[in-house]
Amino acid sequence: AGRSLQQGNGMLVAQKQRGYYMVQIPLTLGDIKAEVFHSLADIVETHGEGLLHTTQQQNLALSWAAESELPELLQGLDTLGLGGSRPAVLRDMVACAGASTCRLGICLSRGLAEALAGELSQDGLDLDSLGELKIYISGCPNACGRHPVAQIGFYGVARRVGSRLVPYYMLLLGGMVEEGKTRLAQPVSTILARNVPSFLVEYLRSFQNSDKYPDFEAFLDGKGRKIAEDLALSYMEVL
Known part of the structure; x- marks a missing residue:
């Protein structure tokens, strides 16, 4: 069991039924190539309950795996290529379709x-220590990307700068879905869209450099906001 759990690298969730697991299969923003999906279907057909479920994290899940x-x-x-090598914070990042295909999308x-x-992976942050930090993104104020329940959420807005409409994101912090603790994320500030990756890296580094807080929730309840x-x-202004 120990070897299997180690191989799973965060993909395995023990079920209430002893000896059975739910296997979380990570996708990138819910995308999977057709040929990979066909091969995955062949594997799933002979394992667990033989059915795949979609998850709210835009991943797939197989239950009843012995x-x-x-x-x-x-x-x-x-x-x-569907192993669990990516840190959970990247594996479970959620984004809606956005302005590329949605008529309501702003960003x-x-x-x-x-x-x-890309920025988080290349900056030397200890991503594994962030655990299952929830980062959710919507291209507009509608909640298709689930930003209201994110620990760190963003939704797209537009601000007029001179004669131009410039894409920004509203930052929200502190959302949570947990029995007895559920709460909506609260807006903090708008950030120029192209500056959001740099902002997030610097913000998470400030959290990791603080020894005072045991986890991100404690950081938010302290000085994080x-x-x-x-x-x-x-990171607000257009240069």
Whole structure:
């Protein structure tokens, strides 16, 4: 069991039924190539309950996988490039379709998600220590990207700068969905769209450099919101 859990790298969730697991299969913003999907279907057909479920994190899930079949199942997923090598904060990042295909979209939310993943991966942050930090992005104030329940949420807005409409994102902090603790994220400040990746890296670094707070929720309840407000000021203006 220990070896299987280690191989799962965060993909496995123990079910209430002893000896069975739900296997979370990570996708990038819900995308999967047709040929990979066909091969995945062949694997799923002979493992667990034989059915795939979609998740609110834009991933896939297979339930009722017996502990004895985990090594073969996880190896098959690795072969398809669907292993759990990405940190959870990147694996579970959510973005709506955005302005590229949605008529209501103001900003390119999927593009921002890709930029955030790239910036976070290259900046030397300890992403594993962030755990399952929820970063959700919507291309407009509508909640298709689930930003109201994100620990760090963004939604697209437009601001007039001179004669131009310029894309910005509203930053929200503190959302949570948990029994007895559910709350909506609260708006903090707008940030110029192209500056959001740099802002987020600097903000998360300030959290990781603080030894005073055991987790991100404690950081927000302490000085985290004020730090975000102050930091956002330097990322608001068009240069």
